[in-house]
Amino acid sequence: MSSRFHKWLTGDYDVMEKVYDIAEARDMTREQMKKKNKEAKEKLDRRREVQRAAQARTRGFYHIYIGIAIVSCITLVGVLLFCIANLPRYGVENPRTVEVVKRYVEKGLEETGAVNVVAGLILDYRAFDTLGESHVLFTALVCVMVLLRLDQKNMTSRDEDYYLITSDKYYRINQDPIIRTVCFVLLPGILIFGIYILLNGQNGPGGGFSGGTVMGTALIIFAEAFGWKTVDKFFSKKRLMIITFISLGFYAFAKGYVFFTGSNHMENIIPKGTPGAILSGGLILPLDIAVGMVVACTMFGFYSLFMRGTIGGND
Amino acid sequence: MISTLLINYEEAVAIILFGIGFTMLLFHRNLVKKLIGMNIMDTGTFLFLASMGYINGRKAPIIVNGVQSTEAYINPVPAGLVLTGIVVSVSVTAIMLSLTIRLYKRYHTLNLDDIYEMSKSEMEDR
Numbered sequence: 524m525s526s527r528f529h530k531w532l533t534g535d536y537d538v539m540e541k542v543y544d545i546a547e548a549r550d551m552t553r554e555q556m557k558k559k560n561k562e563a564k565e566k567l568d569r570r571r572e573v574q575r576a577a578q579a580r581t582r583g584f585y586h587i588y589i590g591i592a593i594v595s596c597i598t599l600v601g602v603l604l605f606c607i608a609n610l611p612r613y614g615v616e617n618p619r620t621v622e623v624v625k626r627y628v629e630k631g632l633e634e635t636g637a638v639n640v641v642a643g644l645i646l647d648y649r650a651f652d653t654l655g656e657s658h659v660l661f662t663a664l665v666c667v668m669v670l671l672r673l674d675q676k677n678m679t680s681r682d683e684d685y686y687l688i689t690s691d692k693y694y695r696i697n698q699d700p701i702i703r704t705v706c707f708v709l710l711p712g713i714l715i716f717g718i719y720i721l722l723n724g725q726n727g728p729g730g731g732f733s734g735g736t737v738m739g740t741a742l743i744i745f746a747e748a749f750g751w752k753t754v755d756k757f758f759s760k761k762r763l764m765i766i767t768f769i770s771l772g773f774y775a776f777a778k779g780y781v782f783f784t785g786s787n788h789m790e791n792i793i794p795k796g797t798p799g800a801i802l803s804g805g806l807i808l809p810l811d812i813a814v815g816m817v818v819a820c821t822m823f824g825f826y827s828l829f830m831r832g833t834i835g836g837n838d
Numbered sequence: 839m840i841s842t843l844l845i846n847y848e849e850a851v852a853i854i855l856f857g858i859g860f861t862m863l864l865f866h867r868n869l870v871k872k873l874i875g876m877n878i879m880d881t882g883t884f885l886f887l888a889s890m891g892y893i894n895g896r897k898a899p900i901i902v903n904g905v906q907s908t909e910a911y912i913n914p915v916p917a918g919l920v921l922t923g924i925v926v927s928v929s930v931t932a933i934m935l936s937l938t939i940r941l942y943k944r945y946h947t948l949n950l951d952d953i954y955e956m957s958k959s960e961m962e963d964r
Contacts, residue, residue, distance in 0.1 A: 532870060532948070577955045592864040600857035607849045608842040614894035623915060625908050632901055640899035640911065645918045652918070656925040663929030670936040727900060732921060798901075825932050829939075 636795030637725040637804040646730075646807045646814075650778045653731075657774065657814055660821045661767055667825060673832035706748035713741040717819075724811040725804035731811040735818025742823045751831065759835030763820045770813040777806055848889035855882030869938045869948045873931065880927040884920050891916030 530536035578585075611617045627644055635643035645653050721734030746754040781793065796803030827834045843850045855878055862875025891913035899914040938948070945953045 532868065573959075574949075574952050574955065577951070581951070589865075592861075596857060596861045596864060599860060600853060603853045603856070604843060604850060605839070607846050607853055608839045610846055610849060610890075613846045613848055613889060614892060616893050621908060624913050627914055628899060628901075628908050628911055629906050632906060638901050640901065640914045641917045644914055645921060649918060652922060656922055659926060659929050663932050666933050667936045670933075670940055728898070732925065829935070 637807050638798050639725055642725045642730055646810050654774055657817045664821045664824045667828050671828045671832055703748050706744055721815040722801055725807045731814025732818055735815035736822055739819040739822030743826045755835050767817055767820050770816040774813045849886055852882045852886035867950050873934055887916040887920050
């Protein structure tokens with residue numbers, strides 16, 4: 524397996540070629556198959572020759588390029604190391620950065636109601652930054668969907684076969700009782716751990732991003748162990764889009780409302796609660812949940828798109 | 839300079855990681871290796887930010903027992919910045935991997951020079 528991966532990385536082995544061979548071998552005799560393989564080999568040899576000729580043509584340029592690259596790499600690392608040598612000592616407080624930190628640490632608990640100063644920082648003082656991050660994730664999901672999604676319109680017969688191998692046939696071949704049993708035992712724990720991280724973002728290490736990632740991972744493991752069809756029943760592309768849209772819209776609306784009504788924390792209509800309880804920190808908990816939903820959907824969407832080119836089966 | 843670098847060793851290691859990633863980006867023709875190099879660059883940036891916020895002998899900025907003085911906790915600002923960096927890194931990696939997959943599906947190779955040559959010959963054929 525590792526050697527095959529290495530071959531693929533160095534360009535000697537083509538994963539897709541084998542898949543295509545399976546697709547076309549159904550209605551083909553042995554002789555035809557042999558002829559086709561020979562043709563493919565000749566084509567590959569011709570391609571290699573073209574590549575070698577191109578390499579020979581660009582060799583002079585390549586030497587210059589290597590020289591410039593070495594010089595620029597060494598210069599960059601040298602300049603940066605020189606800057607590091609003039610930075611303040613590692614592990615000692617830098618007085619110039621203390622002013623902002625003082626406000627966050629000393630007033631953070633009263634102003635945001637969060638025991639975890641970092642959660643208060645990213646979801647209250649700098650909440651619009653986190654809104655932007657969620658939108659970056661969502662935009663990345665949409666880009667990957669544009670690039671990799673296969674539907675009835677753009678799916679060729681080769682893609683269809685590849686798609687089938689990674690969904691149905693693949694599942695039937697790999698139906699392993701050990702994996703299913705282990706996942707059956709572990710999955711509730713993983714999901715509850717994700718929810719715990721998500722809900723305790725204001726009281727300890729954690730929050731929307733980490734909790735959402737754990738929940739997305741639980742969904743991925745579920746799909747791998749019990750088949751994609753089971754997940755497709757309750758998690759379609761439309762539902763993913765609705766969940767993401769509601770989360771992002773709620774985040775923007777809630778934070779915008781608080782920003783315009785309770786700016787500078789003059790009078791906030793949302794109660795802060797007792798510090799340390801789950802229902803504390805004002806808006807931080809709902810915003811954490813919204814971010815967690817977006818992250819979980821994005822992680823599952825990435826995996827599903829990379830694995831089989833669709834979210835939620837044929838649509 | 840060497841002695842100050844030894845004191846600031848964590849930042850120095852971060853810069854060396856950044857340099858390794860940058861070198862990989864420039865020297866490898868394989869798209870997947872370029873991506874790995876970019877991820878190493880990201881790691882160097884995160885290590886640099888985290889080490890800039892660290893202060894010896896202090897704890898993570900989670901308020902315990904009502905202690906609310908700056909002398910008890912490390913700098914919380916770099917933690918928020920690293921979070922932003924990780925999210926952007928994940929998104930960029932996903933988009934670049936999907937672009938690599940599209941290129942591989944069309945040209946059956948990961949070598950950037952070969953892809954460039956083939957696309958050029960395709961343009962000439964047209």
